[in-house]
Amino acid sequence: MSYTNAENVVPTSTFSAINLFYVLLVPAVILWYAYWRMSRRRLYELADKLNGPPGLPLLGNALEFVGGSADIFRNIVQKSADYDHESVVKIWIGPRLLVFLYDPRDVEVILSSHVYIDKAEEYRFFKPWLGNGLLISTGQKWRSHRKLIAPTFHLNVLKSFIDLFNANSRAVVDKLKKEASNFDCHDYMSECTVEILLETAMGVSKSTQDQSGFEYAMAVMKMCDILHLRHTKIWLRPDLLFKFTDYAKNQTKLLDIIHGLTKKVIKRKKEEFASGKKPSNLNETATTSEPSTGKLTSVEGLSFGQSSGLKDDLDVDDDVGQKKRLAFLDLLLESSQSGVAISDEEIKEQVDTIMFEGHDTTAAGSSFFLSMMGIHQDIQDKVIEELDQIFGDSDRPVTFQDTLEMKYLERCLMETLRLYPPVPIIARQVNQEITLPSNGKKIPAGTTLVIATYKLHRRPDVYPNPNKFDPDNFLPERSANRHYYAFVPFSAGPRSCVGRKYAMLKLKVILSTILRNFRVISDLKESDFKLQADIILKRAEGFQVRLQPRKRMAKA
């Protein structure tokens, strides 16, 4: 007689149910995969016609992104050289098709469009940090918030910030005096740009600021590292896997610091409002250095960081007419109180966005500029000569008019942004097919389009000797013959950088103040740079320079 232990036996009915499940699962997965491939047939068909490095099945080119940030950047730049003759290059990261563009004609089609304004799927990694702020949002929300925010970065508002730009520039000069040997100037630039943003756009006076500015800047840098890892390491992309990693725990801590500062800023401002302190109308804010002109905003011959033929919503001549001009956070809070549809959460998202976009980009831009001055002493001589002509022996603050006269310094700044664009790529999600003017090839819907600013700015057919630092590339006669979209450090078109003029004006005040006080020296050459693109382009080894006090020492 056979004996069967009932506990060890799976009932036949259960067994066959499990079997049946697997028997059905396999064809279901095959069917789903076939359907998925079919639904992407057009994507594959068009992608096949584009050139790009060969990839592995399923993974595509994901393994190209191994190693640290600097290795990845070097690897990509080196490999992309094989495709310099192409204006369009594709890669696959798993199932995602990425197409890189670096022909100005194609760049124009994307950036000038009111249709291709959706940010790439990859920007979702920013969501826990920036929510649905201006950088990420799209559609009606983006349109209405852009319309609200852009006038707060209008030139007439910015002119009223000149005194604060000056005070903070002098403060950083004071701090720099203690640096006797090589040091990383990026730390100083980060802290200074955070403090300026707090005082200007956020209206938080220095006397009420604490040490959190520096802590905030460092937390932002570490957050960018994590976001970069999620962009480049395929296994960190799904939220489901990411949340079990140490990176996720670290991200939570960093966001506590970052959001801690922005919440504090909003709370303080709200308390001021509640206590009856009205936001100051910048029309009436008489600055010692610069009276507001009321109407004139565009300045002859000055492009504020973009090709002179380009225009965006920052270039309108009369922004708000005789109405009140308010700084960024004042305007958002007042708008929410006077019935404009912007919630407290939305205000927080916009503050987080401006704090990030407004400081890390300018910190990188100014640090690259100082590095360039340190390396190219002959060019620095010319900048100093121009500054001496403008200021003579005086240690007076910079006026708006002075910034207009800093023509050579501006060319050096533009050339720095050409070679080292702080935002080295701009990515858009394409929801409808596009035919590219450069070669007639079609980009399928569902593609992530990447405008590779770093490569675009180094095209040998546009810039003779493209890797050489040559400020004369921005002489009016040279710029005039260039395609407008061959230089887009601030992007361009409807989704251009809202802080473009703010950044250019602020940088001119900070950098001229530093060069009136110090000569910058670099022991490294450009070929020693280890570039890394953790969202923002940086030098992996730090921005090492030395300073020598200048004879003509402006009092700080």
Ligand code: HEM
């Ligand atoms: C050298 C300094 C700067 C550079 C190179 C720069 C560059 C850029 C670029 C390339 C974009 C487009 C990004 C994309 O489409 O993915 C952008 C967007 C943006 N930038 Fe800047 N930026 C700078 C400074 C600033 C400053 C100072 C602020 C604010 C105070 C700012 C605020 C913004 C915002 C809010 C956006 C999103 C605009 C929109 O989508 O409507 N940026 N910036």
